Amino acid sequence: MLITEPNLHNPDEIYARLIAAHDGLSEAESHALNARLVLILMNHIGNHAILTEALGHARPTGGTGQN
Amino acid sequence: MQDLVEQRYDIAFRMYPYVRSADQDAAAVRHPVIVIGGRPIGLATALDLGLRGVPVLVLDDHEGAGLGSRAICFAKRTLEICDRLGAAEAMLGKGVLWNTGKVFHDDRLLYEFNLQPESGHAFPAFINLQQPWFEKFLHDAILQAQANGAPIEIRGRNRVEAVTPSAEHVALEVMTPEGPYRLEADWLVACDGARSPTRNGLGLDFKGRVFEDNFLIADIRMKADFPTERWFWFEPHFKSGDSALLHKQPDDIWRIDFQLGWNIDRKTELEPANIRARVDAMLGPNVDYALEWTSIYTFQCRRMDSFRHGRVLFAGDSAHQVSPFGARGANSGIQDVDNLGWKLALVLGGMAPDSLLDTYDAERVCAADENILNSTRATDFITPKSPMSKMFRNAVLDLAHHLPFARTIVNSGRLSVPCIYDGSRLNGPDHPKMPRRSRPGSPCPDAPLGDGWLLEELGRGFTLLAIDAALPEAIKIKGLTVQRLSVSALANAALRDRYLGAATSAVYLVRPDQHVAARWERYDETEVLAALARICTA
Numbered sequence: 001m002l003i004t005e006p007n008l009h010n011p012d013e014i015y016a017r018l019i020a021a022h023d024g025l026s027e028a029e030s031h032a033l034n035a036r037l038v039l040i041l042m043n044h045i046g047n048h049a050i051l052t053e054a055l056g057h058a059r060p061t062g063g064t065g066q067n
Numbered sequence: 068m069q070d071l072v073e074q075r076y077d078i079a080f081r082m083y084p085y086v087r088s089a090d091q092d093a094a095a096v097r098h099p100v101i102v103i104g105g106r107p108i109g110l111a112t113a114l115d116l117g118l119r120g121v122p123v124l125v126l127d128d129h130e131g132a133g134l135g136s137r138a139i140c141f142a143k144r145t146l147e148i149c150d151r152l153g154a155a156e157a158m159l160g161k162g163v164l165w166n167t168g169k170v171f172h173d174d175r176l177l178y179e180f181n182l183q184p185e186s187g188h189a190f191p192a193f194i195n196l197q198q199p200w201f202e203k204f205l206h207d208a209i210l211q212a213q214a215n216g217a218p219i220e221i222r223g224r225n226r227v228e229a230v231t232p233s234a235e236h237v238a239l240e241v242m243t244p245e246g247p248y249r250l251e252a253d254w255l256v257a258c259d260g261a262r263s264p265t266r267n268g269l270g271l272d273f274k275g276r277v278f279e280d281n282f283l284i285a286d287i288r289m290k291a292d293f294p295t296e297r298w299f300w301f302e303p304h305f306k307s308g309d310s311a312l313l314h315k316q317p318d319d320i321w322r323i324d325f326q327l328g329w330n331i332d333r334k335t336e337l338e339p340a341n342i343r344a345r346v347d348a349m350l351g352p353n354v355d356y357a358l359e360w361t362s363i364y365t366f367q368c369r370r371m372d373s374f375r376h377g378r379v380l381f382a383g384d385s386a387h388q389v390s391p392f393g394a395r396g397a398n399s400g401i402q403d404v405d406n407l408g409w410k411l412a413l414v415l416g417g418m419a420p421d422s423l424l425d426t427y428d429a430e431r432v433c434a435a436d437e438n439i440l441n442s443t444r445a446t447d448f449i450t451p452k453s454p455m456s457k458m459f460r461n462a463v464l465d466l467a468h469h470l471p472f473a474r475t476i477v478n479s480g481r482l483s484v485p486c487i488y489d490g491s492r493l494n495g496p497d498h499p500k501m502p503r504r505s506r507p508g509s510p511c512p513d514a515p516l517g518d519g520w521l522l523e524e525l526g527r528g529f530t531l532l533a534i535d536a537a538l539p540e541a542i543k544i545k546g547l548t549v550q551r552l553s554v555s556a557l558a559n560a561a562l563r564d565r566y567l568g569a570a571t572s573a574v575y576l577v578r579p580d581q582h583v584a585a586r587w588e589r590y591d592e593t594e595v596l597a598a599l600a601r602i603c604t605a
Contacts, residue, residue: 031455035462043472 002053071244072128072224079199082131082206085224091248097236098124099415101252103227103265105129107138107198108383108400109258110205114152115408117212117219119527121415124250125219126241128226131206132199135360136286139195139314139322140394143183144485144510145401146190147522147581154208155190158201162194163315168297170479172464174304178474179296182482187561188513189520193394193482195295195316201397230255230265230379237378254411255379258400263385271376275369276443278390280450281327283308283363285342286320289356293321299479301449301464307345310449310479320359323349324391326450333363366390368443370435374403375428382407387435389442392449392480399438402485403431409528409579418547419603426493426605434486441481448478485510488582493605495576495585495598502568511581514561516554521562526550528579531595534562536572538590544599549576578602 008014022030045051083105090096100116102109105127116123141149141158149155166183169176182192209219228247229240237255241248257265266273298313305311308325315321325345327336335341342361350356370387374380383400407427413419451457466473488494488508497507505512511532514521531538533553542549556563567573576584576598585598 031458032462032465035459036466039459039462039466039473039476040470 002050002057004057071242071246072226074129076129076133076135078129078131079134080132080203080206082203083127083221083223084130085244086222087243087245088222090250091243091245095238095249095251097251097253098122099253100124100256100411101126101237101239101250101254102256102258103127103230104258104260104383104385105131105202105221105223106133106258106260106383107202107205107397108404109256110202110209111149111152111401111404112256112258112382112408113219113221114154114205114209114212114217115404116412117209117217118152119408119412120218121412122218123220124252125221126225126227126239126250127221127223130223132202134199135362136284136316136320136322137198138201138394138397139197139316140193140398140482141196141201142394142398142483143188143190143192144483145398146194147510147513148401148405149205149208150189150523151527151581152205152208153211154204157204157207158194158196159190161200161204161317162196163295163317164191164194165295165297165315166192168299170474170477171298171300171303172467173300173302175468177464177467177477187515189522190513195314195322197316197320198397200317227259227264230257230268232269232377232379234377253378253415256407256411257379257381257385258383259385261384261388263381265379266371266381266385269376269379272372273369273388274372275367275388275439277367278365278446278450279329279452280446281329281331281333281336281363281365282391283325283327283336283342283345284361285323285325285346285358286316286360287323287346287356288319288359289321289350289354290319291321291350291354301477301479302461303349305348307348311349312479313349321356327363331363337361337363366446368439368446370432370439373428374431374435375424380407380411380424380427382431386431387439389438390446392445393438393442394480394483395438395442398483399434399486402434403427405580406431413603416546418545419605423602423605426491430486430488430491430493433488433490437486438483445478445480449480493578493584493602495601496587496594498570498573498586498588500568500570500588501573501586502565505566505575505583505586507583507585509583511575511577511583512565514559514565516559516562521554522581524552525577525581526552526579529584529599530577531590532566532573532575532577533590534566534573534575536574536589538574539592542595544596545603547599547603549595549599 100123102125113123113125226242231238237252239250300311303311310326312324374386382403389395451460463476494507529549574590575586
């Protein structure tokens with residue numbers, strides 16, 4: 001099951017690293033970084049049910065594409 | 068003189084010249100089975116039925132195999148089927164055998180793959196062979212079968228103009244160079260290709276997806292010592308297309324495929340100078356070659372709602388169409404033939420009700436959906452349809468350079484493997500100790516057997532395969548003979564791994580198309596008869 005309760009022992013620190021990873025990148029390069037990151041984490045999780053649940057949470061409600 | 072049967076393409080091999088038939092001077096003569104189309108699927112259907120003793124008439128509007136390579140990759144399962152039909156040896160002799168491939172991104176090798184990492188199979192994962200040769204070898208096997216008395220007839224330059232099905236038969240109007248005549252068939256098998264005039268004439272659906280991309284095929288003749296592997300490039304450094312494919316065929320012919328994009332001018336792209344510019348960029352300077360055959364194609368993934376419409380059955384591209392990535396076109400058509408032949412023979416022989424043919428529809432629709440799914444996914448990966456889809460595709464390719472997991476996501480075509488008919492109503496009991504790969508619905512995996520192979524020992528009809536288990540002397544039900552094959556896995560690791568698993572003995576009921584119908588640890592007459600009855604009363 002997907003963990004939605006707090007699971008990061010230092011959220012501020014890792015969030016700052018995520019933002020810092022994009023420093024100096026163009027928007028296209030940033031998108032590419034995100035895409036690679038998603039794929040790497042997806043493989044690490046390796047569980048279709050959990051990933052499907054995560055995709056559900058990530059997609060804008062109603063799925064109109066308007067958000 | 069006016070040409071009544073227009074020739075749409077040039078012939079590579081003239082196999083069945085037009086000859087006037089006595090049927091042309093008679094009222095509508097009835098045939099048990101008429102096949103429309105003399106390309107691979109039509110020829111294989113005729114051969115399969117003829118070898119089963121079912122009289123079959125093929126009507127083709129040409130006189131033989133058309134020029135041009137077209138389908139080139141023939142898969143292991145196709146070769147196994149063609150072996151049963153008596154054509155595989157010639158195919159293997161002429162074809163280029165291959166099991167491995169390489170995938171490149173830009174100028175770097177991403178990974179290599181082997182489609183047949185396991186030994187102990189009579190046939191390789193694939194051979195490459197130009198379609199006209201594939202057809203010629205099927206036709207040679209038909210000539211051989213005819214010489215041995217198989218009731219097969221092929222009429223060249225016989226174009227079917229109209230098909231009118233009724234509850235009792237199908238009426239056909241046929242045009243020949245000498246004018247029209249009429250025929251009737253108990254059963255009609257339409258193997259008349261993706262544009263199937265039979266399907267269109269009957270107003271039947273053919274729904275699916277069109278892919279907005281053009282691919283250029285160039286078959287070139289050159290002496291080169293590239294290895295006999297499938298080489299695929301994403302975003303190749305030589306810039307000849309968004310993707311490129313290089314594949315070896317017999318007779319120093321190489322298949323090259325370039326992805327051109329959607330908005331192109333076909334006429335310009337097909338000019339030899341423009342094709343040569345792309346090929347030159349790929350092969351480098353000073354490579355001597357000749358253009359043999361070129362074509363630009365777009366493709367679609369679609370199928371008919373149902374492959375059976377009363378007494379009319381559809382097989383091959385007339386029933387389903389896929390993109391070429393994965394070699395799932397001709398190979399799936401041959402599996403259609405394999406599935407249909409024995410069922411039609413049982414129905415015609417009065418051994419099974421015609422509802423058995425509904426299982427042809429159910430099993431092969433399932434297979435078509437699997438092929439369409441695989442082919443659609445490969446196509447979406449090769450030609451991403453949105454900026455984000457392309458971004459993820461390229462992220463996968465970037466990661467695949469150094470992270471092994473990403474290589475499994477790279478999709479340059481998932482190559483044809485036979486469908487397992489899970490959930491088919493023909494499937495009988497399974498056994499939990501036995502390996503999953505040979506469960507009911509699966510095609511029997513091949514294995515070495517003495518000096519030969521297991522699959523060549525399976526009969527043309529039903530076979531009871533006993534592995535370290537006892538069988539009775541003879542098994543006969545209502546005129547149906549079941550062949551017996553007793554083997555031992557004691558000194559045969561391949562047989563044990565592929566058929567026994569954790570069991571110490573096994574009895575497999577194998578269908579005439581070499582798919583497993585049911586399996587037990589021991590022979591039990593009641594069980595076997597019930598499994599056979601399940602099929603013959605389907």
